[in-house]
Structures are given as structure tokens and as C-alpha cells.
Amino acid sequence: MTWWCVTLTEPWAWSPKAYPGIWASVLLLLVPYLVSMRRRTGANPHAGRRVAAFVGGVAVYWLATDWPLGTLGAGYLASAHMVQFLLYTLGAAPLILLGIPEWMGRRVLGRLRAYRAVRLLTKPLIAGVAYNVILLATHAPATVDTFRSSELGSFALDAAWLLGGLLLWMPILSPLPELQARSYFNKMIYLFLAAQVIPMIPGGILTFADFPLYSTYELAPRTFGLEARSDQALAGALMKVGGLPVVWGTMFGLMIRWARSEGHVDDRERRRRAAAAQG
Template sequence: MSWWCSARGTPWDWSWQPYPGVWLCVLLLVAGYAASVRHAKRSGAPEDAHPWSFAAGVIAFWLAADWPVGPLGTGYLASVHTVQYIVFSMLVPPLLLYGLPTALFRSLAGNPWFAPLVQLLTRPLMAFVIFNTVLVATHLPAVVDGLKVTQVGAFAVDMAWLGAGLLFWWQVLGRVAELDPLPIPGRIVFVLLNVFIPTVPAAFLTFADYPIYAVYELAPRMSHLSAAEDQQLAGLIMKIVGGFTLFGTASVLFFRWYAKEEGEIF
């Protein structure tokens, strides 16, 4: 039994496979959420948790990491790999962050052990650098082919996506005033600056004349798509879905800012 999905090079079949590591992560997320809510209530902090948002984030994480999406993206289809990237970095993080009580973040920011690290990681420049470095690094052929073949490596890639996504979406949501969140115009600029770098790996995937990932090129085919066609689809998914997500986020922020400004004027 495998504890996490990894590329195995065996023919694909639709027989269910258990991945206990995924279930453990889900359990830890749920337990951590319950503990943070209890802590917030005991401290008398405002009840600003959003359980349905956190639950949606946990479910999205589980679906992207567990069978069948997990093994398909890890060792068979580059297009599913890209879907996993978008889910782990652009869907799950905002749902989790919005669902947690702000008392948790205030507690971390006020803890002398964690405060320096929190202040460092929540800086916009740090979030920008980490988010885009993880994006580019985890789509390099040497990294994909080297890490996806082991459970530890595949787990590290998934957690890197999630961690980088949490830092990115922290800047967008700006839920804790004590941590000096960006003003809404600053958040719009931050999101738009992150639109351009993803186009680089997306272009390589879409316009390459041959498969660039050995792990997907040599994988037994489980669909009518060739390895090159699957790779092109992966590039289109990253470009269209990823770009739509970022532009959509910037648009929502703009209209929120515009409505606020109009309300203050009139």
C-alpha cells in the first residue's frame, strides 16, 4: 500500500487504491480547524470563522490528492497535473484561509516565537517570490521527472503548491489588520503582477514540439490523447483557467474597491 500518490509506470486501471497519507492530511486539517475555533471561543474573540468555506477547501484538497485524480496527475496525465496545481494553489488556499477564525492569525502574530516568521512570510514581495518560484520550479522537467516518481517527492510538490498558495492568497484576502494588509488597490496590482510568470511554463507546455516530461511521455496511455496532445492541453488549462482565476480575482477586488469609493463619495 502506498501512503501518497507517485508515478509507478504500470498500466492504469480503475481499481480503487487507498492513500492513507491523504486521509491523514484531511484529518489534521479538520482537527486543526476545530482546535482553532475552540481557541477563538475561549479567548472571547469575534466568531468570524466560516465553516462551509473551510469544509469546501478540505473537500477540494481531498479530491485533488486522493484516487483517482492524485495518481492520474502524478504519473499519467500532465493535464491532470496542471489541474492539481490550480486546485492546490488557487482554489484550496483561499477557502481554507477564509474559513479559519482570525483569532488564530492574531495569536500567531502575537507569539514571540512565531511573530518574526509570520511577519516575514506575509510580506507581499516574499509572497510574490515564493509563489512564482514554486510555480516555475515545480514545472521544470528535471523536477517533475525527479520528484513525481517517489511518494516523498510527489508529497513535497503538493505541499509546496499549497504553501505557496496560502502565502499568495493571504495578500489577497487581507483578513487581519494587525498584519498590515495591502489596501485593495495594492491587492489588485499584486494579483495582476502574478498573471505574467505563469504564461512562461504555459507557453512551453502548449507550443513544445515534443513531450518535455519523461514521466508522462513514458507512462502507459490511458486516454486517446498522445503525450504531446496531453501536454498541450495542460498548457491551455494553465493559461486559460489560471489566468481566468487571477483576472477574475482582480476584477472582484476592483469592483469592491469601486463600490467602497462610491459609497464614501455619495
């Protein structure tokens, strides 16, 4: 029995496969979180929403990692590999961050003695560069063909994607307010450049390449009738446009919050001036 999804040589079949390592990682994320929240939050009205977000993020992580998507992405389809990447970085990571309260974030960073390092890494410029370095490195043909061939290598790719997603979203959704970008405008520009503009470049290369770039997927048994070149083009298209709903939806939400915050400032200023005039 394998403990993590890895490249297989037999033709694809809808026969469920067990990956105990994936189940253990899900429990390792979920159980300590739920125990801590149960002990600390009590009647906190926001606790339910946070727990729902965190559990949802772990569920997306499980969906992206386990059979069947994890198996397809590990050795059959480049497009499934890309769907995994999108689920990790644009689904699991932001939901997990939304589920972490400030007190828990400070406790974890304090115990790991990682606050200074995280504060540096979550500066928008550094976080954006780090995320895209991870994106490029983990989609390079040499990396994919080398790492997908072993369980440990496949696990390393999955871990790198989750880490990259957390870095991407920290300047926007960090549980610690001081680690977020300073303004809504900065958050929107950062997210647009880091998660939308730069990934268009490698996505375009995959889409328009004249030959398959990944030996892993070129030599894999053909699945769902997709030829290697068409599969790779689909993977590139997903990298270019697959994140549009999340990225633009988030930017729209930030714009609404920005407008509301400006409205509150204007209301306070009007009340201050009215009080001054009456005095």
C-alpha cells in the same frame, strides 16, 4: 499499500486506491480547526461562513490529492498534474485562508514564533516572487521526474503547491489585516501580475514545445487516448488560462469593494460638511 500518490507503471484502471497518508493529512487540517472554532466562536454570526470556507478548502485539497486525480497527476498525465496545481493554489489555499479568523491566525503564528517571517514573506513583491519560484521549480522537468518517482517526493510537490498558494493569497486574504496589501488597487495589480502574467511564460513553453519535456508522462501508459505531446500542450494551456475565472473574478470583487469603500468615504464627507454648515 502506499501512503501517498506516486508514479505507477501499470496501465490506468478505475480501481480505487487507498492512500492513508492523504486521509491523515485531511484530518490533521480539519479536526484541530473544528475543535478550536467550536470552543471559541459561540454565537458569532460569521463563524458558519468561515467554517464552510475552510471545510471547502480542505475538500478541494482532498480532491486534488487523493485518487483518482492524485494518482493520474503523479504518473499518468501532465494535464492532471496541472489541474492539481490549479486546485491547490487557486482553490484550496484561498478558501482555507478565508476560513481562518484573526484570533486563530495570531494564535498559530504566535505559537510557531513565525509572525516576523510571515510578515516578511507576505509583502506583495516577496510573495509574488516566491509563488512564481515555486511554480517554476515544481514544474521543471528535472524536478517532476525526480520527485514524482517516490512517495516522499510527490508529497513534497503537493506541500509546496499548497504553501505557494497560501503565499500567493496572503496579501489579499490574510486573516491578519496588517499583512494584507494596503489598497484595493495594489491587490488587483499584484494578483494580475503574480497569478496571471508571469505563469503565461512557462505555460507557453509547455504548450508550444516540439517534444515531451517530462519523462514521467512521456513513458507512462497512455491514458484516455492522449499522446504525450498533446497531454503536455493541454497542461500548458491550463497553466495559461485555467486560473482566469478565479483571478479575474477576484479582481472584479475587489473592484466592487473598492467602489463601495469610496462611496462610504464620500457619504461620510458629505455628512461632515452638512453638519459643519448647520453648526
